[in-house]
Amino acid sequence: MMKLWFKSGKPWIWLNAAAVSTCLIMVVGLLGLITVRGIGHFWPAQVGQYSYQADNGQQEIIFGEKVDATVTSLAAAKSAGYKMAENEDALIQYQLKTGNRDITGADFRWIQARRIKEQSYPLDMMVVERREWGNFYGQLFEVKEDHKVIASGDQAWPALQEKIAEALTVFKTINQLEKKEIGTVNYGLERLRLKQKSLELENRWDNVAKKQLAADKASYDAKYTQYQAKLAELYQQIRRYSLAAKTESGATVNIPLAKVVRAYQPNAMGFFDKINHYRIKLGEFLTDEPREANTEGGIFPAIFGTVLMVLIMSVIVTPFGVIAAVYLREYARQGFTTRLIRIAVNNLAGVPSVVYGVFGLGFFVYILGGHIDALFFPEAAPAPVFGTPGLMWASITLALLTLPVVIVSTEEGLARIPKSIREGSLALGATKFETLWLTVLPMASPAIMTGLILAVARAAGEVAPLMLVGVVKLAPTLPLDGNFPFLHLDRKFMHLGFHIYDVGFQSPNVEAARPLVYATALLLVLVIVGLNLAAIVIRNNLREKYRALEG
Structure with a gap:
């Protein structure tokens, strides 16, 4: 009976089904973990105040939010050197995010649950998100303007929110001036420098050219002086305000509002307040630039770079x-x-x-890019223009990487077109090219689109070749802006896949960056899943459109 059962092939069917089910469970479990850790990162957690017995026996106060917990068995705890009481059967430890890295030197701290003498969640506990040094945890004391107290006690919190809103408005204006207006001026001055050098190389640097470039440079210098004066005024305005807060040790710390992104009291927030906070944080994650070595802020440049690279690669x-x-x-x-x-x-x-990355670096960047620089950009030497990794070379390298997918998929689509369709078109007087262009290729378009979007899905998740041909940790400017020629194919760019690698493995503060890794990984998975779903929808629509012809 067993031999007959094995010969029937049913055991292999069940084994295959078990393997597929195991893989699906593992994939769903991994996606669930990424989703919970990634989405939960933006929810405002409660901040506790812990009365804790230190190693020296003294009591200390600790502010922080619980981010992790571990349970160590009695035997493992004893072998690790912990002194365990007779009534204890396990050692429970909590990881607290204590922030205040500029004061304590660390963002996180492990504490033992048995040493917590008292814990509470004061409503006035405050979290301050800063542009530097990460979060600050403490209790608001005063709000100051020009080093003079303007609000304290119950009036301090409303005054703080008002001044933070004013400071953020000024900061946005400063950011606009520095990155847009002054950036445009610097870009124009650099183009003038290259133009002058080009004229010198061509022996056309005469008095007329000198006067023209001097007039253009004077115009840029006037704008630069105007912007600098306005910046100085804005910086003086934003530096007027600060807050004073008490830390866990009881010390008072002054924080300039110029370095504050937002301040909130999570323990006093209601459910709808937390939802609104979550919405704001999620929007910041998708639309803002990174800060704190990519461990805080948003990932918009990485999203933009990934999408733009994939579009160019597709073309x-x-x-x-x-x-x-x-x-x-x-x-x-x-x-x-x-x-x-x-x-x-x-x-x-x-x-x-x-291997494609190495080929792209050697052939596209050094050989092809070097020759382009020598022929068309001699004035930029010795600085390379296209002879260095950039957006164009990354897109071409990934196009070469995904080319076999498109070729194979298109060939399969062409092979499925009945021979009678071609013969009928030729019999009606169409040329072979007209038959291909007007009849065969439209009918093969479902396969072509499927191959293209599968290639896009693969390209969106590639990291290794991009590390060699154009992707960087932090790009100062986007490849697409308002400066001529608008699309700068020579610029380096950020990428979601490399951002995950950099934040997860190269960050100086891995613990703080871990939630951001999960959130970015979830976003990348959603992008790839969306592309594959789009492939299915497009393929099905095109199949329905040409089903009658195939019949």
């Missing part, structure tokens, strides 16, 4: 992939050479992505 890979597939299927003589090319294309799909 490059689609025509080359479709043309190659059409040639192999419709024009090339089917023989040994064609089979060899198909084998090579299939093998290219299995080459490690980092």
